[in-house]
Amino acid sequence: MNEKKELQVAALENGTVIDHIPSDKLFTVVSLLEMEKMDNNITIGNNLESKKLGKKGIIKIADRFFTPEEISRLSVVAPNIRLNIIRNYQVAEKKEVIMPDELKGIVRCNNPKCITNNEPMQTWFHVVDKTKGLLKCHYCEKEQEVGNIKLI
């Protein structure tokens, strides 16, 4: 039995290609976009050679187009990701990840005394400096940088 035959992947007719994902963030992107629950056809490649990143990951999802809110979640782990919207086998649109003004329910507060770490409630951060990636907890006002965050 020759394995080569099985490796053909159908071209993406309509959907989203998420490219230039840092390899160590690939499964975090899967989780942030809740792909575990999707029943769309998904193709993932990870630890692929990349001139820019050394190693990269890529995700292709058929018939799924993400909302700006969903895309903005990626800003906390992979701000340089690019999304290509595919329609009829062609790149119809390119989208960048834009840091939102607020992050709800994505990042954990690093203050152990913060109410969000002691009650069953959603976290809420204001992005006080988009260039530096500085977040401020709405409840306890503790600031942290995006580079050091822990996800929920």
Place this chain on the structure above:
Amino acid sequence: MNEKKELQVAALENGTVIDHIPSDKLFTVVSLLEMEKMDNNITIGNNLESKKLGKKGIIKIADRFFTPEEISRLSVVAPNIRLNIIRNYQVAEKKEVIMPDELKGIVRCNNPKCITNNEPMQTWFHVVDKTKGLLKCHYCEKEQEVGNIKLI
């Protein structure tokens, strides 16, 4: 720009193909085999058409061959998975998932009073009936079925 060109996947020269994964278990398999941490080339397809399963997932990992212990972890979520060992583009060996005699650090005990739920220690189950998939906690002796388990 034509997306078709980008979808060519290199054939697997050496490595492991994990096939017939139930689609809703695909990312659990990723996690049980700790693929998030691997730097091997990984290709994943999910929600693919399957005559047997309706929908299935498949994972291809270059230059990685799993130990019997690693493979046996999959018994708790996907006992019917098959692993093909690829050498020089050919299927050199087929491996089945075999339920082990013991499971350590994989399944959570469903007894809230069990010491493993109250101290920072590894869980430990004896598989008392492999056909039924019946597990018994080594510490509190509570039994549970594999179909109802929660993973660590």
